Amino acid sequence: MSMPRDEMELKEEAIRAHYAAAGALLAGFDHAPRLAKALAVEPAAERSPGIGARPRFRSTTPGLVTRSVARPEGVRLADRVLAVGGDALPGPVRASVVQGLRRALAIALAMGESFAEVTGLAELKKANFEARLPGQRSAEFSELLSAEALVVLSVFANATAFLLAPQAGEVTVEVGAVEEILTDNAPLALHGVLWELDQDIAAFANDEARLVAVVLAYAEQLMEKVRLRGESAPRLGAFTGSAWRVAADDFPIAGFAPARKARGTTLSMAFKKxxxxxxxxxxxxxxxxxxxxxxxxxxxxxxxxxxxxxxxxxxxxxxxxxxxxxxxxxxxxxxxxxxxxxxxxxxxxxxxxxxxxxxxxxxxxxxxxxxxxxxxxxxxxxxxxxxxxxxxxxxxxxxxxxxxxxxxxxxxxxxxxxxxxxxxxxxxxxxxxxxxxxxxxxxxxxxxxxxxxxxxxxxxxxxxxxxxxxxxxxxxxxxxxxxxxxxxxxxxxxxxxxxxxxxxxxxxxxxxxxxxxxxxxxxxxxxxxxxxxxxxxxxxxxxxxxxxxxxxxxxxxxxxxxxxxxxxxxxxxxxxxxxxxxxxxxxxxxxxxxxxxxxxxxxxxxxxxxxxxxxxxxxxxIDAAVRDMRRMEEAKRRYLEGKG
Structure with missing residues (x-):
């Protein structure tokens, strides 16, 4: 598929290079909530005795520290999704959700990597890892890390909504506002939103139809929240001023604008001639x-x-x-x-x-x-x-x-x-x-x-x-x-x-x-x-x-x-x-x-x-004024009668 002249291609090999990291995020990581309050939900059940109770995902990005300082809460999002409905065998809808989330994460990580290259953040990360980051550039480094986090979150939510749109049905779910949006750096930002998504799935998704509805509702809320953050955040010009497309999915990325799948609605109304x-x-x-x-x-x-x-x-x-x-x-x-x-x-x-x-x-x-x-x-x-x-x-x-x-x-x-x-x-x-x-x-x-x-x-x-x-x-x-x-x-x-x-x-x-x-x-x-x-x-x-x-x-x-x-x-x-x-x-x-x-x-x-x-x-x-006047007249009459 050819790219429009004003769009750049987000290369497929760059996306697939992040499949392992995306799969690891879905398999498990630890996260201590910082902004949101944890719901009273059961941990995701392990699907095999061979899988550890708490697999960890640690960022390999040089110069970043994502370790939690509070008591960690294990998140195994893939297990959570595959366990919806209680069926031991993963159905096609649940499998599609996991695949869609992995693909969306990989696209988001690839977009974050591209953003880091264009803005010079990649060099600053390397310098920070080697303890040679100039002190006068520490504020710039921090702002670029926050901008990258917003880019990754936006693209993840956008891609999730786009890729899973064909799975949507008539069921809708209200998940409330997204709260665990952390912008210290991109890995921590993904930890926060995936932890909160895991919480929402556990609380609201008791079957496959509601599972898809929860994920889509969460993605929509996350997109809007990140867009509002991005309106006042610095150093985002390289993202908002350019456009990309993922050719394999025909998925456009144009800043914080949502890319909606061309999907019609199934109408149940009685049509009239x-x-x-x-x-x-x-x-x-x-x-x-x-x-x-x-x-x-x-x-x-x-x-x-x-x-x-x-x-x-x-x-x-x-x-x-x-x-x-x-x-x-x-x-x-x-x-x-x-x-x-x-x-x-x-x-x-x-x-x-x-x-x-x-x-x-x-x-x-x-x-x-x-x-x-x-x-x-x-x-x-x-x-x-x-x-x-x-x-x-x-x-x-x-x-x-x-x-x-x-x-x-x-x-x-x-x-x-x-x-x-x-x-x-x-x-x-x-x-x-x-x-x-x-x-x-x-x-x-x-x-x-x-x-x-x-x-x-x-x-x-x-x-x-x-x-x-x-x-x-x-x-x-x-x-x-x-x-x-x-x-x-x-x-x-x-x-x-x-x-x-x-x-x-x-x-x-x-x-x-x-x-x-x-x-x-x-x-x-x-x-x-x-x-x-x-x-x-x-x-x-x-x-x-x-x-x-x-x-x-x-x-x-x-x-x-x-x-x-x-x-x-x-x-x-x-x-x-x-x-x-x-x-x-x-x-x-x-x-x-x-x-x-x-x-x-x-x-x-x-x-x-x-x-x-x-x-x-x-x-x-006029009718309302007349009614008020009549009520007042009647009230006066009753008052005078009672007084007499």
């Missing part, structure tokens, strides 16, 4: 088009032509009353993506950030949200992330009812959706759904580039269609005078829905529209449209520049208002497997010009939603 979504015409249409847009992603270029040309929906907000079909919309879009990816052979990953993510442990909620974002944005997969009931999951800033965990999630989502480091590749999309969008933080809500009004069935025809759909076929009731599902014909329904937004729907926005139209006449120039936007901002100060960006993005989506032919999804050779430039040219041929009607409709659609949120928020606040 588009004809099973009644009403919600614009939302359904945009979700169907977005699913096809995602499939245009080019895995070699790691970019989507739609994201480059404009018209890609990275984030969207779906709001509506309870029972109007938000969950059904999610099931439909996930089902479409799942089917398309199966045809193309692409890995598809769906993740939902739910209320269970909010944790009382400080910082844990933010970590959960970051893991969710990283998993969905993985450029090696097609990703779809949802935040259902986002008004409960993410807190509104300044709201005293929001917990610290909810506030952490809000901060993470805001940074991920429109932060300084956000890169929209076009391989994933995020949908936020709520029955009460007015309770979502204003800045977070405005990071939703598109608005899907999920208002459910509206017309008489919609209600007949949904009744017939839900009744099924186990009856003999005649249909009557009705063309079943004719009202759900998507093109006609969407055209009607967009035309309705030629004029505002909300009373507050309608007043602004009428005032501007009276002064300016028909809104048919950019100057007049800009005047209308300014008038909306005067009426609602929350209507900022971000709102204009979201509107123009929506207009660009309308310019891409065409269906990628179904045949392109059914036969990958026709489109999906084309090179990036060919796909871009095929899409460009279908693009439509932007019209005044499109701009007006998208301004009104977006502004209507903001006015709707504001009205609902004001009404909720």
């Amino acid at each position: 588009p004809n099973e979504v009644i009403g919600n015409h614009i939302a359904k249409y945009q979700a169907m088009r977005l699913a096809k847009m995602l499939m245009a992603y080019d895995f070699d270029r790691r970019m989507n032509p739609f994201a480059e040309m404009g018209g890609f929906i990275f984030t969207f907000m779906g709001d509506g009353k309870p029972g109007t079909g938000k969950t059904t919309l999610i099931q439909m879009m996930a089902g479409l993506l799942n089917d398309y990816c199966k045809v193309a052979g692409y890995p598809f990953r769906y993740q939902n950030l739910s209320i269970d993510t909010v944790d009382s442990y400080q910082g844990k909620s933010g970590q959960n949200a970051k893991a969710f974002i990283s998993s969905v944005m993985d450029p090696a997969v097609i990703g779809f992330g949802t935040v259902d009931d986002i008004d409960q999951v993410a807190g509104k800033r300044g709201d005293r009812q929001s917990s610290t965990g909810q506030q952490e999630i809000t901060a993470v989502l805001m940074e991920a959706f429109a932060g300084a480091n956000t890169v929209v590749r076009g391989n994933c999309t995020f949908g936020m759904f709520s029955n009460y969008p007015e309770n979502v933080d204003d800045a977070l809500r405005q990071r939703a580039g598109a608005r899907f009004l999920v208002d459910g069935p509206q017309s008489r025809e919609d209600y007949i269609d949904i009744l017939a759909l839900l009744l099924g076929s186990n009856h003999t009731i005649p249909l009557g005078d009705h063309m079943l599902y004719a009202a759900q014909e998507i093109r006609r329904a969407v055209a009607d829905s967009f035309e309705r937004h030629g004029h505002p729907q909300e009373a507050g926005l309608r007043a602004v529209w009428e005032a501007v139209e009276k002064r300016q006449g028909r809104l048919d120039t950019i100057a007049k449209l800009g005047t209308y936007l300014k008038a909306i901002q005067d009426a609602d100060p929350r209507f900022t520049g971000r709102a204009i960006k979201n509107i123009t993005d929506a207009v660009k989506v309308r310019a891409m208002d065409f269906e990628l032919p179904d045949l392109w999804m059914e036969d990958p050779e026709l489109f999906l497997f084309k090179d990036y430039d060919t796909k871009r040219a095929m899409i460009a041929d279908l693009r439509k010009p932007i019209t005044v009607e499109m701009v007006v409709q998208e301004i009104n659609r977006y502004a209507d939603s903001e006015f709707r949120y504001a009205d609902k928020s004001d009404e909720a606040a």
